[in-house]
Structures are given as C-alpha cells and as structure tokens.
Amino acid sequence: MVAKPAGESIAHKVERQLRSDILSLALPPGARISEQEIGELYGSSRQPGREALISLAKSRLVEILPQRGAVIARISVSKLMQAAFVRETIEKAVAKAACNSFHFHARSRLDDCLVEQERAALAGDRTTFRRFDDLFHRLLAEGAGLPMAWTVVEDLKAHIDRACCLSLRNAEALQRLVAEHRAILAAIDARDVSAAEQALNLHLSDLLRDLPRLEAQHPDLFE
Amino acid sequence: MVAKPAGESIAHKVERQLRSDILSLALPPGARISEQEIGELYGSSRQPGREALISLAKSRLVEILPQRGAVIARISVSKLMQAAFVRETIEKAVAKAACNSFHFHARSRLDDCLVEQERAALAGDRTTFRRFDDLFHRLLAEGAGLPMAWTVVEDLKAHIDRACCLSLRNAEALQRLVAEHRAILAAIDARDVSAAEQALNLHLSDLLRDLPRLEAQHPDLFE
DNA sequence: CCTTCAATGATTGTATGGAAGTGTATGCCG
DNA sequence: CGGCATACACTTCCATACAATCATTGAAGG
Incomplete structure (x- = not known):
C-alpha cells in the first residue's frame, strides 16, 4: 500500500499550495491572480483554481x-489586532479549561510536539517549526x-500568520517561542490559571510588539 | 435604476437560500442532497449548486x-456545546471592551434594532426576529x-442556530430574549462589566438548558 | 485640451460533457 | 440457500465552451 494513492482532489491540493504560497509571502499582497493562471501554474483547468480562490476568499487571504x-489581500493591521485579541481570549479560556482537566493522550503528544518543534527551531527549519506550532495549539485545545x-483559532491565524512570518527571520526568536510554549504547559501542569494566562499573553503579544517595525519596513505589504 | 438589477451571482443566491433552508430545518438533517437536485430546485445548472455545497461544507452545515x-449535517451536541462555550467567551470579551468605550453610531442603531426586534417578537415573525438578533450581536461587536x-461568532452560530430554531417555538420566549438584550445593553451603558457578563451568560445559556428536551424530542435530528 | 463614447481584451460566472470513483443490485456458481 | 463476481446506476470531479461584465484604449467631437 502506497502512502497516498491519490486520495485528495486536485482542487484541494491547489488550495493548500496556494494558501501556503500566500502565507509564506511567495505571492505578494496586492498582486492580481486569475483562475486561469492558477490552473496553468498547476497543470489543471480553471475549475480547481476557481474553487481554491473561493475557499481562500473565505479566509480573507x-x-x-x-x-x-x-x-x-494585503495585511490589515486592524484585522490583525482584532484577530490577535479574539485569539487571545479564546486561548486563555482554553488554558483555563486545561487547568481544570486535561486529556492524558493529548498531554503525552504535547511532549513529543515540543521536542520536534525545538529540533526544527535549532535547525532553522521554519516550515516544520510552523507545523508543530500549529500542532501545539491544536493539542492544547483538544486536551482541554x-x-x-x-478550528476557530485556525481561521483567525490567517490574518496573523503573514506578519508572524515576517517577524521570525532570526533563529533565536524561534527558540524563544518554544520556551514560551514550555512555560504555558508548565503552568497548566501546575494548574495555575493566572500563570497560564500570563504566559499565553506574553506568547501572543510578541508579534504585536514587533508590528510597528514590520509596518515601517514593508509598507507595501500592508493596506 | 432598479433596486437590484441582478447584482448577486446565482451561486451566492443558491447558497443563501440553501443555508436558510438548512438552518430553518426545512431540509432535514441526514437527508442526502446532490449538486444536480440543487440546480434543478433553483432552475440553474449543477455549477452554482456545487459551489453552494462547498461553501456550506465549510460551515459544517x-x-x-x-x-x-x-x-x-445532523446537529452535534458536542459541537454545539463547544461552539456555545467559545461564543460566550468571545461575547464576554466584547462586552468588556464595550463597557470601556462604545462607538456612538452603533449605540444609536442598537436602539432601533431592539425596537424592530420587539415588534417582530410581538408579531411572532421568527425570520425577522432572527435577522435583528444577528444585528444586535453584530452591532455590539462593531460598537466595541x-x-x-x-464574523467569528457568525461562523459559530452555524452549529447553534438549528437547535435555537427548535427551542423558540413559543412566542413568549422571543420576548424574553429581547428583554435579555435590553439587560445586556443596560449593563454596558452603566459600564458594569460583571453585570454585562452575567446578562450575556444568562442569554446564551437559555438554549443549553433546553437542550436535553430537544434531543429527547427530536432524536433523528441529532447525531 | 478635455470629455464622451464605442470597440477591444481580459476575466469571471454559468452550463454542460465526459471521466473516475463508489455503492448496490443482479446473476452465477457452489 | 449462501457467497462471489460482474454490471449498472449515481455521484462527484475536472475540463471546456459560451455568455455577460468590466477596464482600457483610442478616436471623435466640443
């Protein structure tokens, strides 16, 4: 049995690829893009490209x-700040619930997740790092x-991730994020709600502190 | 110039109609539905029906x-409760922000909104009532x-609204909801954060209290 | 020189044909 | 009568053809 005998539809593949290219800023904000050229880019017709565009429009990308x-879409500072705020309130509530009780299975997977993420940070592999960053927050929610x-936070991240990508150009920042993850987890293990909320606040406000610099440095990426 | 010279694409119209029919339970959970019959139902081809289905699948409807x-999709009690919890945390945060400062324009529109909603409640017009219910929560967010x-709450409502529709079969319930809206607004006007949070909690937990009855009464609608 | 208007090109929105996949029914064989 | 293979009906998914709409260009007229 092969790993992926095809499995996924072309439209979904195109969507994932396009989403990734947008989030990594490979496709610059403000650029026009047509269904046709997406199709040609992927060796398919307009139809999958069209469906990908519709999906990405729902994420406001x-x-x-x-x-x-x-x-x-250009990066909207207003939307970014609102998304960050809403995300923080949700994740704080998740952390609070996690302090109350936490599923054993998710907890053990979190340890592995942190190990893998630290390895990616040391190797400077941002793609893998981001994957495990997402996994960390997902496991937190599942465990709680x-x-x-x-799924809600994932939607919100669309407004945040590109700025995040700009901010994390230096390797030591990656390791700081891992350390913050450990702090969050430690607070949850200790069932210390306010410590967990504080650790999350620190974790999520990293980006906001860096935002003015990013906006000044890349004015064309913002609206 | 006519009001709407067409304006919207067929695909969007089909999507809205289908979403409405699903939320109102006119289309029963568990029923199969194909692109073709959606197209025939609306006098269009399969394509708009297909796009509507894809959109509604993103909302998990x-x-x-x-x-x-x-x-x-059948109504998932687990998803409903999670959605209600996340919604409540978001709206409490909104109310807190609203107590801090509130845009004048949104505030004045809220008064109109409540008047209209009460009129709909007295007339027993659920469709209009729901529209102004949405408007109330939207204006609250905008004002804050x-x-x-x-937009986040709107997505979450997809998991909640059908049960809500089942719960609100009696007219006095509608008027109670309007009164709860007034209580929320009064707390915000008084800048009393904890009163606002408490009023919201009451407002949003109405449905959860009724949930066991609904599930027992309509077992086929739930998964 | 500026405004107006028609032609042109590009793009989406819609319809439809065809390929591939899945579940079901049917008929055959033991 | 039960188990198995094959054929069929139905659906999505992808490709492509066509129509409608919008921006641009360029020329004519004031």
Missing part, C-alpha cells in the same frame, strides 16, 4: 472583485476538550 | 463525502471596535 478578478476552539 | 455525495468578533 484573497479578495474577489466580482466579475473582475482576484488580488492577494475543546477541539472546536482550534 | 453539510458533509461532503468525496466521490459519493453530500448529506445535511471589534467587528471581526462578529
């Missing part, structure tokens, strides 16, 4: 101008018995 | 079984300077 075309909280 | 078809909080 592209903006569809009716009857005219689509553009890669609130898996849906992660 | 339908479940797409790859290469096989789509079914109207967090319009994005509403």
Whole structure:
C-alpha cells in the first residue's frame, strides 16, 4: 500500500499550495491572480483554481472583485489586532479549561510536539517549526476538550500568520517561542490559571510588539 | 435604476437560500442532497449548486463525502456545546471592551434594532426576529471596535442556530430574549462589566438548558 | 485640451460533457 | 440457500465552451 494513492482532489491540493504560497509571502499582497493562471501554474483547468480562490476568499487571504478578478489581500493591521485579541481570549479560556482537566493522550503528544518543534527551531527549519506550532495549539485545545476552539483559532491565524512570518527571520526568536510554549504547559501542569494566562499573553503579544517595525519596513505589504 | 438589477451571482443566491433552508430545518438533517437536485430546485445548472455545497461544507452545515455525495449535517451536541462555550467567551470579551468605550453610531442603531426586534417578537415573525438578533450581536461587536468578533461568532452560530430554531417555538420566549438584550445593553451603558457578563451568560445559556428536551424530542435530528 | 463614447481584451460566472470513483443490485456458481 | 463476481446506476470531479461584465484604449467631437 502506497502512502497516498491519490486520495485528495486536485482542487484541494491547489488550495493548500496556494494558501501556503500566500502565507509564506511567495505571492505578494496586492498582486492580481486569475483562475486561469492558477490552473496553468498547476497543470489543471480553471475549475480547481476557481474553487481554491473561493475557499481562500473565505479566509480573507484573497479578495474577489466580482466579475473582475482576484488580488492577494494585503495585511490589515486592524484585522490583525482584532484577530490577535479574539485569539487571545479564546486561548486563555482554553488554558483555563486545561487547568481544570486535561486529556492524558493529548498531554503525552504535547511532549513529543515540543521536542520536534525545538529540533526544527535549532535547525532553522521554519516550515516544520510552523507545523508543530500549529500542532501545539491544536493539542492544547483538544486536551482541554475543546477541539472546536482550534478550528476557530485556525481561521483567525490567517490574518496573523503573514506578519508572524515576517517577524521570525532570526533563529533565536524561534527558540524563544518554544520556551514560551514550555512555560504555558508548565503552568497548566501546575494548574495555575493566572500563570497560564500570563504566559499565553506574553506568547501572543510578541508579534504585536514587533508590528510597528514590520509596518515601517514593508509598507507595501500592508493596506 | 432598479433596486437590484441582478447584482448577486446565482451561486451566492443558491447558497443563501440553501443555508436558510438548512438552518430553518426545512431540509432535514441526514437527508442526502446532490449538486444536480440543487440546480434543478433553483432552475440553474449543477455549477452554482456545487459551489453552494462547498461553501456550506465549510460551515459544517453539510458533509461532503468525496466521490459519493453530500448529506445535511445532523446537529452535534458536542459541537454545539463547544461552539456555545467559545461564543460566550468571545461575547464576554466584547462586552468588556464595550463597557470601556462604545462607538456612538452603533449605540444609536442598537436602539432601533431592539425596537424592530420587539415588534417582530410581538408579531411572532421568527425570520425577522432572527435577522435583528444577528444585528444586535453584530452591532455590539462593531460598537466595541471589534467587528471581526462578529464574523467569528457568525461562523459559530452555524452549529447553534438549528437547535435555537427548535427551542423558540413559543412566542413568549422571543420576548424574553429581547428583554435579555435590553439587560445586556443596560449593563454596558452603566459600564458594569460583571453585570454585562452575567446578562450575556444568562442569554446564551437559555438554549443549553433546553437542550436535553430537544434531543429527547427530536432524536433523528441529532447525531 | 478635455470629455464622451464605442470597440477591444481580459476575466469571471454559468452550463454542460465526459471521466473516475463508489455503492448496490443482479446473476452465477457452489 | 449462501457467497462471489460482474454490471449498472449515481455521484462527484475536472475540463471546456459560451455568455455577460468590466477596464482600457483610442478616436471623435466640443
């Protein structure tokens, strides 16, 4: 049995690829993009490209101008700050629930997750790092018995991730994030709600502190 | 100039209609539905029906079984409770922000909103009532300077609204909800954070209290 | 020189044909 | 009568054709 006997539809593959390219800023905000060129880029027809665009428009990563075309959305500071705020309130509530009780299985996976993430940080492998960063927050929600909280946070991250990507250009920042993850987990293990909330606040406000610099440095990426 | 010279794409119209029909339980959970019959139902081809299905699948209102078809999603008690919890944490944060400062324009629109909603409640017009219920929560978020909080809550409502629809079969319940809205607004006007949070908690837990009865009464609608 | 208007090109929105996949029913064989 | 293979019906998924809409360009007229 092969790993992936095809499994996924072309439209989904295109969507994932395109989302990744947008989040990594490989496709610059403000650039126009048509269904046709997405199709050509992937060796398929317009249809999968169209469906990918519709999906990404729901995440606000592209903006569809009716009857005219689509553009890669610029980073909105206002939306970013709102998304960060909402995310923080959700994750604090998750942490509070986690302090109350935590599923054993998720807890053990979190240890592995942190090890892998630290390895990626040391290797400077941002792609892998980000994958385990997501996994950390997802496992936190699952362990607290609130898996849906992660799906909400995941949507919010669309507004945050590109700025995050800009901010994490130096390797020591990656290791700091891992340390913050450990602090969050330690507070939850100790069932110390206020410590957990404080650790989360620190973790999520890293980016906001860096935001003015990013905006000054890359004015064309912001709206 | 006519009011709407067409304006919206067929796909969007189909999506809205289908979403409405699912939320109102006109289309029963568990029923299968194909692109073709959606198209026929609306006098269009399969394409708009397909796009509507994809959109609704993102809201988890339908479940797409790859290469096989789509079914109207059943109401998940687990998802409902998680969504209600996350929603409550978000709206409490919104209320807290609202106590701090509130945009004048949104505040004045809220008064109108409540009047209209009460009128709908007295007339027993559930459709209009629901529209102004949404508007109330949206204006709350906008007034607090967090319009994005509403978009998140709106997504969460997909998991909640059908049960809510079942619960509100008697007219006095509608008027109670309006009174709860007034209580929330009064607490915000008084800048009393804990009163606002308490009023919101009461408002949103109405449904949860009723949930066991609904599940017993309509077992086929739940998963 | 500026405004107006028609032609052109590009892009989306819609319809439809065809390929591939899945579950079911049917008929055959033991 | 039960188990198995094959054929069939149904659906999604992808490709492509067509129509409608919008921006741009360029020319004509004031």
